[in-house]
Amino acid sequence: MNNPFLDQLLTREGLPRYDLIAPEHVAPAIDHLLSEARATLARVTDPATPVSWETVMEPLTDATERLGRVWGAVHHMSGVMDSPEWRDAVNSRLAEVTAFWTELAQHPALFASTKALDAQFKQQPGKDASHSARQRSLENSLRAFRLGGAELPEEQKKIFAELQARLAQLNQKFSEQLLDSTNATVVHVTDQARLDGIPAHAVESAAAEAKKRELDGWVFTLQHPSVGPVLQFAKDRSLREEIYRKQAMRASEIATEGPQNDNGPIMGEILKLRQEQAALLGYKNAAEVSLAPKMADSPQQVIDFLMDLAAKARPAAERDLAELREFAAATLNIQDLQAWDVAYASEQLRQSRYAFSEEEVRQYFQLPRVLQGLFRVIRTLFAVDIKPVMGLAPLPVWHKDVQLFEISRTGKTIGHFYLDLYARSTKRGGAWMDDSRGRRVLRDATQTPIALLTCNFSPPVGEKPTTLTHDDVITLFHEFGHGLHHLLTQVGELDVSGINGVEWDAVELPSQFMENFCWEWENLSHMTAHVETGAPLPKALFEKMIAAKNFQSGMFMLRQVEFSVFDMKIHMDLLPTQTDQPADIGRSIESQLWAIRQKIAVLVPPTFNRFAQSFSHIFAGGYAAGYYSYKWAEVLSADAYAAFEEAGTARYPEVGQRFWQEILAVGGSRPAMASFTAFRGRAPQVEPLLRHNGLLATA
Ligand SMILES: [Zn+2]
Known part of the structure; x- marks a missing residue:
């Protein structure tokens, strides 16, 4: 078959030819790869096939990698080059591809082979990195099988699947009712x-x-x-x-349009079913199930962590609120600050205190220079070279604005990245990093990683370069952190190389870590030049930016903690019985929220506030008993960056090298806690996060 997806995208050594793939190639390529993957799955799980890494995992990874890469490219194209044709192409095979991944995740014979292999690996404790990476990958898949119900007796497996299906419906219903209620008024x-x-x-x-x-x-x-x-x-x-x-x-029994979109009973039923699933799997509660594949050890550890943050942020939050009340009374003539005054009064206070405009700052951040500044930071930290790919005609890119770079060290190519920075009508919003190819060590070669970095900055107008807001600069550094995690890996097993296999609550470590360099005066003075005068960012303006950064950070921290504690607590403590009615459970969820607010919030919302009924992250998204991950990863990234602060800029290269070796290089091949501890020489501490947010009590 002559198909650019198969012939020119699935390359192991050359660069994937994004310039050649087109929507009409999708269906035949996917059909071919699906049947290839199914045939491989049948072959490796055939009772006649001996169970070994080489006979089961390697061929299966070959086949699923090919399918995953092509499907990833299809998704990528529909995200950055949207058209009716690409949409149709995605939709034409979405169901088939999803069905295959589901089948793979629940395949009984594959589960049996994985278990057998895991036992083999445990018996021959090889000490080299490749052995432990493989073992980690086996452990991850076994856990995923188990959490998916693969080990349950047939009868319970059926119940588990029914709960799963009902939960999917309820998640959907929660979103729909929230949307309907939002649109009703x-x-x-x-x-x-x-x-x-x-x-x-x-x-x-x-x-x-x-x-x-x-x-x-x-x-x-x-x-x-x-x-x-x-x-x-x-x-x-x-x-x-x-x-x-x-x-x-919205979406409550007192919603303006009436009670028809009340999410209370939906929340109740969702929680009840999650607890039933947890019990089937042999866990005490749904919070434990959520944490099983994460970095945090136990729900109680997460609660302790959050309550500690709350206690430390509280004095600052109380100060924030007192200041706001005082300002509102004196300047805005608001004597009794209410929930609906907070954002308004805060904005007025912010303006009066830190008078500078985002537009003013933007004049100093020209995109090409910011990019050079970013590359300079990466070069300093990791001693790598970043060069545009030259001499390829045409460049294998999907759009003329896309740039292509090679990252190398001492002349040896480490990987590549495609950079697609400008907003256009065919691109979905936001910024993200996708992988195009992951690192793999094969018998005859090493496959180098390729990252796709996408942003939505305003395109240049005429001769003028694009200018970025400081938030844009932070976004760029953030996404590059994900990119470096993917590109600087030294793991040879695909399942645990780069970001693959990294715990959910640790995956934002490298990205948030990189953001810190956007607040270093040294870097900013290098990467700024006013579009008219060429002058670097004035120090006085920089200092205002720093001061504004921590405005009301205490109140913000407490709000995040309140949501996180609420999410964790209901999944730990509310264990409905068979006869409890969804509406009653919904009410218990709400009273938990009020209890937590009384304990944590400095400004308790009015009694008509029905926040839980619109908390989609945990009732309709993937964040159930996982909302704390935001703060958790921020502690890790702030503490990792503090190692650089402690060493001082002269020693950045040395600390950067260790950060690479202990965190980026090992990716998902070992637990994130082990990586962090190896880098820092101790367990994570929250002080750096508090300090960076201006929340440490000063004597
Ligand atoms: Zn991120």
Whole structure:
């Protein structure tokens, strides 16, 4: 078969030819790879096939890697070159590909072979890195099999699968009801004076929304882009209150449109079924199931960690709130600060205290120079070279704006990355890192990794270079952290090389770590040049940026902790019995939330606030008993960066080398805690995170 996906994308040594693949190649390539993978699966699990790494895992990895890479490329193209053709191509094979991965994850014979192999590996304790990487990969798959119910007796397996299917429906229903409730109510304004303070872009959107509904004046919806500017900027207190109330009551029994979209019973049933699944798997609760593949050891450890953060952030949060109250009373004539005043008063306080505009800062960050600055940091830390790929015509890229770089060390290629930085109508929003190819050591060669880095910066206009906001710069560094995790790995087994196999609550370590370098004066002075004058960022402006960075960080920290504790606590402590009704469980979930707020929050929300009913992360997304991961990974990244602060810039290369060897290089091949401890010489500590956020009590 002549198909660019198979012939020119699935290369082991050359660069994948993204310039040649097209939607019409998808179906035949995927059909071919699926049947290849199915045939391999049948062959390696055939009772006649001897069980060894070489006869089972290697051929299976070959086949699933090919399928995964091609399907990844299809996804990538539909994300960055969206068109009806690419959408159709994805949809034409989505069900088949998903079905194959599900089949693989539950394959009884493969589970048996994996178990047998794991036993073999444990009996011959080889000490080399490749042996332990393989062992780690086997342990990961065994755990995934078990958490998927593979070890249950037939009857219970059936129950488990039914619970799984019902949970999928409930997650979907939770999202749908939240969306329906969000869309059921609007705030209609006919008096122009009420719009005072709201930015023009938000007023224009509201006018357009009114027009669409054939109404006079302005309509604010309960969607975030509409609510945010009102709460933050509207001078009219009653308008803020109205939109706050309506938004806070969404998807509850007191929602403005009535109780038909009440998510309370859905939350209750979701929690009940999760606990039933946990019990079937032999765990005490759903929190334990969630933590089984994560870095944190136990739910109690997570709670202790969070409560410690809360205690340490509390004095600063109380100060933040006192200041805000004082400012609101003195300057805004708000004597009784309410939930709907917080964002508005905070914005006014922020402006009065740190008067600088994002636009002013942006003039100093020209994209090409920022990129050079980023490469300079990477070169300093890891002693690698980054060079654009030259001499290839055409470049194997999907769009003319895409740049291609090679990363090497002492003349030896380590990997490549494709950089697609500008927003365009065919690209989905946000910024992300995808892998195109992972590192693998094969018998005859080493396959080097390739990363795809995508951002959405404004494209250059005319001759002028693109300028970035400081947030954009942070985003770029963040995504490069993920990229380096993928590219600088030295592991040879695909399942645990780079980001693969890294625990969920540790995966943001390298990305958040890289963000710190955007706050170093040394780096900023190197990577800035005013678009008109060429002058570097003035120190005074930099200092204002630093001061603004920690504005209200205490209140922010407490809010994150409150959500995280709530999420963990309900999955630990609420264990419904068979006869408990979903609506009652829903009410217990809510009373847990109120209890936690009383303990943690400095400003307890009004009694009509129904936050849980819209907490999609944990009731509709993958964050159940995992919301703490954000803070957890931030502790790791802040503490890792503190090692550099302690050493001082002169010793960056030496510490960078250790960071590479102990954290980036080993990827998922060993537990994140072991990697962190090896790098830092001790367990993680929270002080650096607190210090970076200005939350350490100063004597
Ligand atoms: Zn990230």
